[in-house]
Amino acid sequence: MRAFRVWMLPLLLAAPATAAHAIDLPTRKPGLWELKMQRAGSAGEDLTMQHCTDESTDKKMTSAVQPMATEACSKQDIQKTATGYVNDTVCNVAGMTTKSHAEISGDFNSAYTVKVTSQNENPLPGVPKSSNMTLDAKWLGACKDGQKPGDIVMPGGIKMNIADMEKLKALIPKK
Template sequence: MKIRLSACLLCLLAGAVAGPAFALDFPARKPGLWEIQTGDGTGKGPAGAHTMQQCIDAASDKAMRDMGQGMGKDMCSKQELRADGGKLVMDSVCKIGNTTATSHAVLSGDFNTAYRMESKSSYNPPLMGRAEGASVMEAKWVGPCKADQKPGDMVMSNGMKMNVLDMMNTRPKK
């Protein structure tokens, strides 16, 4: 259950990754249906790849970027984004419960047809028994959203469907 929950959280963050606003703005993603595969880069074991689909339009993509920015303000003491040779490089230091996560990520792609993020993190104290972690996220635009989908809809690899915008609107306000 912990692995599924963390995979779900990773997928939610993957949707928001097109996003937290730092000193440099992330490019907006092309509206439509995106297929996002996340994993540890090896494709092996319980941390192997998970694939989800996400339907977005300009407003839902912006809302997810704003959500990522809010999460970053609440959890992170450092968030830096810079352009480096046609790629975006992110460095962050964030609190996850009692653990401090120090992460470095590199994003590449055009955000119209595909993008990729490779990240490495260290956890102090270890998070769920791990002192280090790596992940790879690959996203590709697959076409218009399906007829039964609305912006914000995500379909997880296990078939579970949720709407991130609805979840954001029902969470308690601070």
């Protein structure tokens, strides 16, 4: 589980924090997506998962993360480029400031790639001072029988749904 947290922090800070901007990333083609996350220079920490999605689920994921990103990030700048998008963020989570640069390319119908370079000031235990991560996503086809939009299958067969995470978030006391 530690590897999942280390992987996800830069990706969460870099990619989804775009809803507050005039430029939004396109939604992915509905169906089953395979997401492979790789951290450069690290053996054995690659992570592959599958995510069943539709347009509504993709939009909900962005809107669920956006309040956290708005609160935690002093900079969220996304720009359209000739080959896709570039997103630069500066965020502070648990006393760790992370500066991230993400390059996003692909068509969001069959495949896309997110390359993230992050620099961490005051890194948390187990988090490197700098990292380079790549997310390669490819569309596999229709979701499998019994899957519904939002279902994620993690390594080891761990299953969860984005909607369930929203329910858990609602139980957390507000400051």
